[in-house]
Amino acid sequence: MHKIDIFDTTLRDGEQSAGINLNTAEKIEIARQLERFGATIIESGFPAASPGDFDAVQRIAGMVKNSIVTGLARSVKGDIDRAWEALKGAEQPHVHIFLATSPIHMEHKLMQTPDQVVENAIESVKYARKFFPLVQWSAEDASRSEPEFLVHIIQKVIEAGATTINIPDTVGYATPHEYGALFKYIKENVRGIEKVKLSAHCHNDLGMATANTLAAIENGATQIEGTINGIGERAGNVALEEIAVALHIRKQVYGVETDINLGEIKRTSQLVSQLTGSLIQPNKAVVGKNAFAHESGIHQDGMLKNPLTYEIITPELIGDASTELVLGKHSGKHAFKDRAIKMGFDLSDEKLKKAFVEFKKLADRKKQIVEDDLFVLLTDQQIQDKDTPVYELESVQVQYGTANIPTATASAKDPKGEIIHEAATGAGSVEAIFNTLERIVEGKVHILDYRVTSIGKGRDALGEAVINMSYNGETVTGRDVAQDVLEATAKAYLNAVNRQIIKEDQKIPSPVAAG
Numbered sequence: 420m421h422k423i424d425i426f427d428t429t430l431r432d433g434e435q436s437a438g439i440n441l442n443t444a445e446k447i448e449i450a451r452q453l454e455r456f457g458a459t460i461i462e463s464g465f466p467a468a469s470p471g472d473f474d475a476v477q478r479i480a481g482m483v484k485n486s487i488v489t490g491l492a493r494s495v496k497g498d499i500d501r502a503w504e505a506l507k508g509a510e511q512p513h514v515h516i517f518l519a520t521s522p523i524h525m526e527h528k529l530m531q532t533p534d535q536v537v538e539n540a541i542e543s544v545k546y547a548r549k550f551f552p553l554v555q556w557s558a559e560d561a562s563r564s565e566p567e568f569l570v571h572i573i574q575k576v577i578e579a580g581a582t583t584i585n586i587p588d589t590v591g592y593a594t595p596h597e598y599g600a601l602f603k604y605i606k607e608n609v610r611g612i613e614k615v616k617l618s619a620h621c622h623n624d625l626g627m628a629t630a631n632t633l634a635a636i637e638n639g640a641t642q643i644e645g646t647i648n649g650i651g652e653r654a655g656n657v658a659l660e661e662i663a664v665a666l667h668i669r670k671q672v673y674g675v676e677t678d679i680n681l682g683e684i685k686r687t688s689q690l691v692s693q694l695t696g697s698l699i700q701p702n703k704a705v706v707g708k709n710a711f712a713h714e715s716g717i718h719q720d721g722m723l724k725n726p727l728t729y730e731i732i733t734p735e736l737i738g739d740a741s742t743e744l745v746l747g748k749h750s751g752k753h754a755f756k757d758r759a760i761k762m763g764f765d766l767s768d769e770k771l772k773k774a775f776v777e778f779k780k781l782a783d784r785k786k787q788i789v790e791d792d793l794f795v796l797l798t799d800q801q802i803q804d805k806d807t808p809v810y811e812l813e814s815v816q817v818q819y820g821t822a823n824i825p826t827a828t829a830s831a832k833d834p835k836g837e838i839i840h841e842a843a844t845g846a847g848s849v850e851a852i853f854n855t856l857e858r859i860v861e862g863k864v865h866i867l868d869y870r871v872t873s874i875g876k877g878r879d880a881l882g883e884a885v886i887n888m889s890y891n892g893e894t895v896t897g898r899d900v901a902q903d904v905l906e907a908t909a910k911a912y913l914n915a916v917n918r919q920i921i922k923e924d925q926k927i928p929s930p931v932a933a934g
């Protein structure tokens with residue numbers, strides 16, 4: 420099995436994403452992490468682009484020891500001089516020169532003839548080799564270039580001293596078959612190609628960057644370029660974490676290895692996302708929030724019986740937390756029971772079945788079921804399962820008017836079975852209810868959070884109240900639903916108090932401690 424190099428361009432091509440602008444401190448932090456991640460080469464910027472980029476490249480070059488540090492330069496002396504100034508302090512100074520080779524770029528952008536482009540390329544590479552031991556030359560827009568011209572110019576730049584040849588699919592135009600064939604063609608037709616590194620650089624405009632990069636590897640690429648999380652110009656570059664994991668999981672197919680430390684993937688991805696402000700789509704391969712989340716009952720059942728049924732990558736491989744069985748409306752009873760047990764509940768099969776029916780109803784209403792929701796639901800069954808005496812609301816009434824002090828009266832059965840009537844005022848109707856109920860229940864209540872939401876649409880929508888409170892020093896959540904939000908509020912209040920009473924009585928674990 421032979422090794423291929425990983426060229427990370429998160430700090431150069433990645434930063435070319437609309438809306439991303441990293442300062443030097445941020446670039447340094449990412450570069451340090453890329454070194455831990457195991458990138459062979461870190462492209463840290465474009466020194467001629469701005470004083471800030473120059474500064475970042477210079478500082479990273481002086482700091483990083485375990486990866487080669489490079490900077491980009493156009494095919495002009497001024498850019499190469501600037502790159503040398505920034506990179507001369509690096510352990511192994513490396514420069515990356517690019518020049519477009521496609522008819523459209525040569526004619527309309529560079530406004531040079533193909534012969535002028537060849538001359539220009541030779542001159543720059545020769546000039547760079549006066550300073551740099553390592554010179555990478557990139558044929559920008561290679562995938563839309565004439566293959567014969569590409570072979571000709573590559574031959575010339577190798578003779579001029581280039582140590583790496585890069586064949587970019589600059590605009591993400593190639594298909595895997597075409598891109599692989601281009602590598603094969605270059606390998607077969609350029610003399611001395613085996614003496615230099617041959618690199619792939621793919622963009623994702625047609626969503627084929629990963630497939631194209633793997634096709635290049637199958638056809639002899641010895642270096643691949645990309646970014647963390649696939650950030651970059653337009654639709655981005657190939658995501659390095661996808662390549663690294665694909666090469667690992669399917670090593671029998673590709674037969675190559677890298678120096679990437681797979682266990683650093685998650686940390687690197689999160690750091691890049693955080694510092695660039697570029698969010699990762701939840702279903703992103705390898706690093707998306709849902710990459711190891713299983714939502715449907717059939718999959719969850721399979722996962723519980725044997726994780727290999729639905730998991731080809733373990734989260735541990737990339738330094739992620741563990742697999743998540745997300746409970747939602749597609750979940751089944753196996754996953755529901757597993758979670759209930761993990762949360763410390765010991766319900767009879769019959770009660771579990773009832774709780775599951777309630778859970779399905781709730782899942783239809785709510786986008787996301789959180790641990791608190793499950794806790795409420797399971798404790799409700801536990802309340803019915805065992806019979807710990809609790810509070811029961813008999814009635815609640817509120818007097819409200821803009822000219823009056825809001826006043827609430829309420830009646831509730833206490834755990835001893837006695838009916839208690841109380842009244843209190845408050846700054847508003849809700850506070851009046853809270854104050855009244857606090858007189859009914861024994862113990863100290865402190866409201867931490869209170870939310871009401873409507874369930875359903877239209878004038879007859881139900882109101883759901885969720886109250887998070889501290890009751891006798893313990894944090895507990897209560898929830899209830901009613902046609903009127905004030906009634907839902909009073910019920911949710913007593914629901915929270917009851918839950919705490921039952922927890923204490925039946926030694927139910929608190930939701931925070933539950934797994």
Ligand SMILES: CC(=O)SCCNC(=O)CCNC(=O)[C@H](O)C(C)(C)COP(=O)(O)OP(=O)(O)OC[C@H]1O[C@@H](n2cnc3c(N)ncnc32)[C@H](O)[C@@H]1OP(=O)(O)O
Nearest residue numbers: 432435465467468469493494495517518519528529559589
């Ligand atoms: C495929 C890629 O990702 S390539 C890298 C792209 N990255 C960037 O452009 C980021 C940094 N760029 C910059 O800061 C600026 O564009 C600079 C400093 C490089 C140049 O700025 P300016 O001198 O103002 O030129 P501007 O960007 O408007 O135009 C680019 C010029 O470079 C020329 N050029 C483009 N590529 C090359 C090249 N590889 N070699 C030589 N010249 C080139 C263009 O033809 C154009 O020349 P012209 O001014 O004679 O028409």
Ligand SMILES: CC(C)C(=O)C(=O)O
Nearest residue numbers: 517557559560587589
């Ligand atoms: C500078 C070159 C290598 C590039 O980023 C591209 O062609 O996409």
Ligand SMILES: [Mg+2]
Nearest residue numbers: 432587589620
């Ligand atoms: Mg690019």
